[in-house]
Amino acid sequence: MSSTGEKLRISDLHAYYGESHILHGIDMTIMQGELVTLLGRNGAGRSTTLKAIMNMVGRRTGKININGNETIGMPAHKIAHLGVGYCPEDRGIFSSLNVEENLMLPPNVRSDGMSVEEIYEYFPNLAERRYSQGTRLSGGEQQMLAMARILRTGANVLLLDEITEGLAPVIVQKLAEVLVMLKERGLTVLLVEQNFRFAAPIADRHYVMEHGHIVEEVQKHELEAKTELLNTYLGV
């Protein structure tokens, strides 16, 4: 059994798309209230790690414990109900639904999510455009909507895939504020991020991935000492 405070424990996770073996034995643990990033180059297996947690890959083996429940044999639609919110890299805004329908779409998975009023207060743009088609929003607004959507459900373990990708600095700044707010609320976040300068100040820990392996774990206070090493892994 997991000890209290442990929200996500992954051991020896392998994942496959058809014949290709993508993840080669991932191990990681995330404690309640932590914000942890997955760094690495494109194709290192970071997005696949999130998808494997959601049971969205072809096949997976190993152990994934979420909020104290073993989920490796669980059907995909049951995983969210353990308190998991997933924001895909393409944001997953539905074009056949308007903004409000998109916001209200995912079922509540826990009882203490943000209310719609709170969300509209926090993201006034969404309130203004609530009857617009979801995909007519700007990229930044769509990203806010994708975040707001899972905050409404009460999910307390958030898996966020490249949420700053292609967005203007002012939006990225707003997203950083959102993440800090989530941390203050005690939510647990696993963030796949390309933008290291965005992630470094707000994250507690970083895992570095390469070729489907975790090759390095960096604590916040080690960042300066390991900058050189990170640069070689990330190729910046």
Added chain:
Amino acid sequence: MATFFGINLFALSGQLLVGLINGSFYALLSLGLAIIFGLLKIINFAQGAMYMLGAFFAWMALNYMGINYWAALILVPIVIGCIAILIERFLVRPIAGEDHLYSLLLTFGIALVLQGLFTHLFGSSGLPYKIPAELTGGTKLPFMYLPNYRAWIIVISLVVCGSTWWVIEKTKLGAYLRAGTENPQLMQGFGINVPLITTLTFGFGVALAGFAGVLAAPVYSVSPDMGSNILIVVFAIVVIGGMGSIGGAILTGLLMGVIEGLTKYFYPEASATVIFLVMVIVLLIKPAGLFGKEA
């Protein structure tokens, strides 16, 4: 006889009425096809056979079990929906990951088996089904005589199509369906049991065909090939309306019925082909269909 610039209004409105009735059946059947195609990406060739099955079940219920028309109108679609759920669960789902050609061939095969079975059991001549006593007779309108049962067909199919459209476009359940159509994997990730919704949707889409079959029993003769005759036209209508568009399937169904009716009056020789002519024109001008989204 009422004429207007040489047009026989009595005959014209009669053909329009026939067109509207055919259009009602087209709308019900193409709506079912559109719903199924939207979520399952399956072209259900068995939709016509299920329509035929609906008519036969109504006939069998009346003649073997004494179940009247009104009860059959409720019960038969439920039974056919359940049959469809079994078909989806045990025949369609195992090949869900394969090329769409497989499901097309599978449902085509199911249609042939059902049609063959009922030809074997009842022959191909067609069975009569009496109009329910409450709906016999008719109303005299200025230009035409409107039989009550025909009016009923138009009204009830509009009600059923309209409520289906409302559920899909305006309710939370409908939002699940629309979103599931777009990105089933993400919907699973949000905690929605997409396979269950898929099965129920297939059941409902096919039940619509069963409903149309019961409705058709008193006006068309109940025969094993009634489904295959109408299905080709319905496919043309789905193509004209745009694959997967719910409102498009309903409107196009009614519209094509009316166009067919008008053609029967003005140039009867073309009435059997006019819908295919429209299909060709629509495909040339707007390949995604009148109401379809460009891919």
